[in-house]
Amino acid sequence: MDTAPKRILLIDMDDILRRTLAEQLSAQDGLRPFPVASGEEALAHLAMHGADAALLDATLAAQGLIPALRAGGLSGPLLLLLPVGMGVPIGGDDHLTKPIRLGTLLTRLKALLNQTDTQSASAGMDDILSLGPYRFLPAAKRLETLDGTRIRLTEKETQILNHLCRRGGTAPREDILDGVWGYGAGINTHTLETHIYRLRRKLAAGQPLVMRIEGGYRLATAPVPA
Template structure:
């Protein structure tokens, strides 16, 4: 076996894309970085391979035949917390927002540099691995009628269990651990997405919007997570627990 073939396996990436030249370049680039790759050429195949192979991350193109990337994202997120990075065209602004609202963890816009993509993939996998290895004592956080059982990744909102994707769960933990403190967008991105995150604040804003839709009594008039204009966000103090 050649020396290059002995590189440690760092994770499996499911590539869901129907453009042969693009897929070929991705497979070559990711393989050189030590990733194992699986390829799906349409949305239905992407779902099937996700269920059968349990990849460490899914690189999901928005425009897929048979079943769109957005529909694939929606279905996978109902079944799994596997990291999903959406791939969009330059004109896909709306698709980008929709993908994030459906539970994608990040997005990249074609064309992109392989080095940037690899950095984002590694960051997502690293955070997932650290979460899986955490063995801290049982921690329970409570505020505003929200109870979070950290080890079990369970969230109860006013007596009803609510399922949160990984990034929304991490966001909620960050807010609950810093009540009344203004958290800048840069700080939140660093804590939740990692210091090597390449994206912009749009990802954060969409995730906050999704989180509000699940924990706020009235998401259109948020009373739990406040926006601090031009700075970031703040979890309002729960005066009922003061």
């Protein structure tokens, strides 16, 4: 079992917030923050040392940093820190609005890390499944169409689809939240709906993949081995 601290890349232009969060995260068992102030510093650190997750100022995310981080090797969860009133950039796995409450941040971050570890170790992540007109490759975090077009998935989009596949194609909303984010039933959050909405946007020109049903979601077609 890996007991090494999780490396958290903390990317924020606000010096005070960055230092404060770094101090608070350093005091937590199992977390090791690496604070940087810019995208350039973040990419340089990622290339040299890697990271298990990232906390990212949404202002930098809106400037195109998320694809650069993913291309630079960040495969773990990415939690966006949003200024008040700012929309949520595409590509994050979860988000919090500033000012940041440490308890909420730790809950969300640890849930993301735990679920990433669980999903990576779970059976089926190396399988390739057919979902109607798509081939689903969980380990590669992508869908492929019959003509070979590749559609990149975020960590959470991958986990949502994988969770539905492991449930036979249908799951209650609370079950998905608990299985993918680690949230208990009754949590008031639109995180799941936001991720499914963005997945649908990616597939706008293709056949719908995830459909809303009463109390939950289902895949448009049953998963079968490719």
